[in-house]
Amino acid sequence: MPSLNKIMIIGNVGKDPEVRTTTTGKNVATFSVAVTEKRKTDEHTECFNVVVWDKLADICAQYLSKGKSVYLEGRQQTRMYQKDGTNVYRTELIADKMQMLGGKGEGKAPTYQAKQELDDDLLF
Helix, strand or coil, X not given: CCCCXXXXXXXXXXXXCEEEECXXXXXXXXXXXXXXXXXXXXXXXXXXXXXXXXXXXXXXXXXXXXXXXXXXXXXXXXXXXXXXXXXXXXXXXXXXXXXXXXXCCCCCCCEEECCCCCXXXXXX
16 A cells, blocks of 8 residues: 655744765755744744755755745654663654745745655555
8 A cells, every 4th residue: 555754844944954974975954944833822833853865955055044934845754863871763854845935025936856766666
């Protein structure tokens, strides 16, 4: 049975993207995005940990900064690591599409999308 893991968010960058290079030479950027849901009587803000790879990581690092509005699309992933002998779980949005959202008079912002590398086994 096919499955779907897709997340789309619009929010404000909470932390400037931080780029690192893996031991295999791939660039990875991490940052946070705050999404606020406003209701009649209150509002709730959810923070997403975002991870982007390769060329899209470079683009995010160059153009995104704290406070900027952004649209991101990707999949959710939870990973586990140990800190001080305790299991820590971190849920992340692995983004493969990004569009900067501008204010008045800034025109339409370009959309950036990561290249999809598919295995033949994944096609159905």
